[in-house]
Amino acid sequence: MASEAADSSAVGASAAGSPGAGSSAADPSAADSSGPGGSSGTAAAAGLVGRGIADITGEIAECGMLGYGMAYQQSAGLHTRLRARAFAFADSAGRRLMVVVCDLPLMFGSIVQAVLPRLPDGYTDSNVMLTATHTHCGPGGYAHHALYNGNTGGFRPQTFGAIVDGIVEAALAAHADLAPAALRLAHGTLENASANRSRRAFERNPADERAHFPLAVDPQTTVLTVERDGRLVGALNWFAVHNTSMTNQNRLVSADNKGYAGYHWERVVSDVDYLDRAPADFIAAFAQTNAGDMSPNLDLEAGHGPTDDMFENTRIIGTRQSEAAAALAEKAPLADPFDLVLDHRITYVDMADVRVRPEFTGDGRPHRTSGPAGGATSFAGALPDGPTHFKGFDAEQNRILGALSQRVVYPLSARARDAQAPKPIALPGGLVNKLIPLVQQRLPVQLLRIGPLYLIGLPFEVTITAGLRLRRTVAAVVGADVSDVLVAGYSNAYGHYTTTPEEYDAQMYEGGSTLFGRWQLPALQQIASELATAMRDGVGVGSGTPEPDLSGRRHNRGAKPPAEVVPPRGKSFGDQLSFARNGRVVAAEFVAAHPSIDLRRGSTYLTVERETEPGKWVRVADDGDWSTRLHWARDRAGDEQVRPRVPLRSRTAGPGRHATVRIEWDAGEAPPGRYRLSYHGNTPRGSFTGTTAPFEIG
Template sequence: MPEPVDRPPATPVRPPLPVGRGSLTRRDVLDGHGFLVGRGIADITGEPAEVGMMGYASPGQRTSGIHLRQRSRAFVFVDRESGQRVALVTVDLAMVFAGVRHAVLEALARRFGDRYDDDSLLIAATHTHAGPGGFAHHTLYNITSLGFRPRTFDAIVAGVVESVALADRDLAPATVSIARGELTDASVNRSRRAFERNPAADRAAFPTGIDPTTTVLRVDRAGRPVGMINWFATHNTSMTVRNTLISGDNKGYAAYHWEREVAGVDYRADAPGFVAAFAQTNAGDASPNLHLRPGSGPTEDEVENTRIIGLRQFEAARRLWAGPRRPLAGGVATRRANVDMSALAVRPEFTGSGRVEHTGAATLGASFAAGSTEDGGGGLPVFGEGVDANPAVRAVSRLLYRACPDLRRRQAPKDVLLTPGLLGWTPKVLPLHLVRLGSLHLVGVPHEVTAVAGLRLRRTVADALGVSPEDVLVAGYANSYAGYLTTPEEYDQQDYEGGHTMYGRWQLPAYQQEFARLAADLLAGRPSDRGPALPDRSGEQVRLRPDVVLDAPPPGRRFGEVVREPAARYRPGQRVRVEFVGAHPNNDLHRGGTYLEVQRREGDGWRTVADDGDWSTRFRWSRWGLAASRIEVSWDVPPRARPGEYRVTYHGDARGVSGRITAFHGASRVFTVA
């Protein structure tokens, strides 16, 4: 286990903002303040080799190993008076797809009956672009992974279910408190032209073009802190399209640093320890690449940027967590609805056009194909951002709009590139989720929401509830996924975010209308119209890439054999490298386990000091001939590593001719750290 390292905050964070009423007292801490809270962490890492990665839509970006394992962090909150509960789950994924959530609910129902249902489970993604894809049930999102990947899908579902089950088992009286501040050097607006189209009154809320609000929800038991959730808007894209190692990116590092390096959590232990979830909010136009180039800012090293941006989020959250806070009171309540976003009538009080408008079938604009150049979004160089950037597509769109006035009213001025909604490649029906946790209200949206779009959503819900907008947060990337959510003004710019706002110019007003309805129902204590059911498409999946057929070591070699030994001696700060004769890692994902261990000799035995879930290690796979695998394990010796004798071990699994998988192990020679 690492020794806790409690570094003082170094990030500029403004003083906490006012939160609710009253102050946190010793009595609040002791009496539990009306909540039971449980916490859980579980591994959701998918296939680490030869699977197209999710996020940048680049066919050439395929997994080749692990830097940080992906995790699911669950908090279950129960109102002790009413018995109402909600599970808030933050997952190190690019997106949450409805098929994943459906499978999680089915598994929870088998275990807990009706304890966790559609209303009481909100799953939100951190939006890392450094994980395997292939876990959607809609074609558009499985293209770069060459179809559906059952093993990755199953690992995600099993890990989310495990994290919720652990949190359920962990339930105990707790105090929940909240603090807000501002973090100003972990994001930059990557779509400034579109942002500037918004009215001055909206832009005034964000003088620098970003939403700098960082919000911390802290959980205490008998005066002892046991967990927290932080919401802050920045894209989880410090790692670029060049990266092929699985990682939670900057938010994953923030959570890892607090849990593992500061609190000393052992991820493979039964007890959850301290749980730190770094969740997303309205991050649609917020980039962590501060120089507005992929992998650039604050340094030119994408791995170091991941650490720095993650550390800044940690330090901001830790400062708020340790400072003045206000208790959350008021219990738990939720409202859920499914909305057919392909053809929704939006009333004039929300459109501002003086008439009823309609959303449209999911349609991608030409600027979508340009990608987000600031974050390296896998765009095609023949396409550009902006309304006039793609004249050929624009000419075709004008003909379409003349032939179909309804399409023009719903989608113009978008240059129509592709209509995945008509092909069934994207969802039509989308889930909306409103959660009240004390005085905090979460607006669960299946989109990447820009700062001003989030502001309008928060104001709409706050007005309907009669609360301050500060008491409303957008929980983006929640429960499903269907591209971006921009304001109508930003949509008119048709930069990447507008081109990826698929349901047309009136998409945000549609969400304002529907969330106003849910908020009114919540306030009145009446049930909400549930809307159409989300279709189950689990039986329609296509796989284009086969599983591993056979593993065979090179002639004269054996599985687990070391082909590159470490040096005899290392100093802190140096990198240890060891290579093994291996097997394909997709044979066994080692969920909840590890492919590697760095061990230090203690007496007559060995103590593990790092595994493949640690920042200091890297696990790399490469093909060696036709059926063999080369495994490279590296370990950056930490500055505070204890002197002594060490070794590196590798745990592999080989598929034989019969299809049987056999586990094997390898170990390096002993080396010294001094």
């Protein structure tokens, strides 16, 4: 296992130990056994908590990656596996709740619709939150809306199945693991782990909101700890930063900095074995909050800051999140554990037609959202995290589309002008949706309560100031401190960005990607206020009309399967082709099968083994470890000598019928001894393994 050098940053901590005022059961007939402010200090009275973790890695070869929207960014190997980390909760009144944090680019309604029917009775769309960490280097093709399958050749049933099966597996494990636990909540600050990538838009906000974020970042890091018998067994962390340390030049499937944060803490605490299906001793999930304008690229250039190496940046930014959360967990016992009081509400809203009342619009007049429209800057991409492949789009303005919108679109529609101006419209999504489901319009807005913590579950990427307004809105209704109210972005579906109206007018990337117009945030504040009021008063809310199930539509019947792979003449699958080392980094290349024949979910494509006694080999690393990388390519390109730790940019998918896999392992601080690398693959006729000769690590 590679060594992990310590990295720290400024961390301040405070702890919260009692619920906010005025919450009640989701079922109005259910009694609230503790009442506001209750606290027991005993694990048994605090409630039941369960944890689960499972593999959700999809196709690691020849599948378009979701996030950057780059046509050439097709998966070509594996950096780190993707995980679903689930936490189930049950309070003394019998109410349930579940949060599942997924190493995915985005969460879609397609996944939610497939997962929920497979969960035990009592879990519904209202009390289950499926949320994505927003890695931009995961396989795509798992949406039922066409926009998100643009570089995948269509819908990808294998990736979709791996995600759904893994989430269900993690959720079932968490439910089965329910046991008495003590919960504590702590807040702190984490600096030097994020930067504001849209400062010009941020500066348009009112002075009091800018003063709340003096560095133009949201430094709050929040951790919810789970203890059993005085031992830390789980943690949920929320911190606002994009999961984009890995750039659009990377083609290895990767959980990025959020995934590394969980991996790092889990390995430090309990040395989790991800191939062991038994419940892990410790599970740490690093969830998103209002990260819409927060970049991990501290130099505001893709792949730069704090170093010029995207892999190292991933490790450093992930380590900073992990160590900040761990420091808070150490301080959390200073607070009494809180009684676990659960509550939940959800409503589905047609975001294209919300009538916003004057008290939320900011100008004292009623307004109305409109159909989804993508702005010109949304096609340019967020430059600090990497441009898109759409040529001719500028990150600041588009004179042609701007003039067309101002002179043609807006004069013809007063409603569009009020909702969307000054956006230079590049994609009238509302019109396209009438022909083919392009983006989701009926979107869920959710409010969860876990003791003192309130989570506003939104299917949007919310800027920090937009998030602050939402948090203040809910906090004022339920009587909570604003630090105890978090926006849980990227949850339950996806509807692109949400900015403040002031930021919207700047029409930078985030404003251009706020599909339903400048009144979108006020609309969400209005909806969140209604959910919070219902929760406070112990009454239900109208569920609204969910998005229809689109799984049966023709465009979701599956992408074309990958071309066949066969071994070269005179070779067999698994035959070793080369071996090389560079210091303590070793690499071996093998004749490969196509990884999509078997995704090896919950298993591994590679192992690193150490000889502990003559003839006895023990696994020390696999493809879920930071110390390993797997590169897959059709036809061999380049030298016979393998160059460890060099991205295979020249190895693009082509028409060749042969394939190779290169396994790399950084021995780091591994003890001296004899080791070997193995590649595990599958053909339609069965599995195979290729293994190197033993080699020495001094």
